[in-house]
Amino acid sequence: MYLDELVEFCLNLPDVEETQPFGPEHVVYKTKGKMFLLVGLEDSPIRFNVKCNPELAIQLREEFPLAVLPGFHMNKKHWNTIVVGPELSRKQIESFILHSYQLVHK
Template identity: 55%
Template sequence: MNIEELRTYCLTKTGTEEDMPFGPDTLVFKVGGKIFLLTGLDRQPLSFNVKCDPERAIELRERHPHSVLPGYHMNKKHWNTVILNGELGKKQVEEMIDHSYTLVFNSLPQKIKEGL
């Protein structure tokens, strides 16, 4: 998955907006104004941060120690950094993005969810 495929996949999620609030080198995807994925545009290999259930985060880090790390510059209990170094398949990466989106979407107030 490259940056364009990542961007395209994120934008398929209902209510997703992209933004660059941290400067021109960091692309952020939000739902309901809350971040569910962010990526540095200058990183090689491509990597991104996604929200994750704490128990699942630990499990993924143990299963993929070279590709899933505690979230860089994030709350390490709730965020993972995913490195696209070829160890993870496209389906696994998409599942991590879906999980993050779902966690953030489900945390939104009902009124915001209904507006999306």
């Protein structure tokens, strides 16, 4: 998945806004005023943080140790950092984003 595809996927979800509260190097996607995804614009490979159910967060880190990490600069109980690469399919990446969105959009 490329950065432009990630952006498009986020912006196609209902009630999503794109903000840059941490400066021009990062983009935050919010719904209902709450953040569900943070992505660095200059990271290579692409890395982004998503919210996650705590039990699922641990399970995903164990299943994908190179691609799903504890949330960098975030509450590691509730956030994962996703490293885009060959270990994860596009469908898996989209499911992580959608899960995060659904946790926040309630």
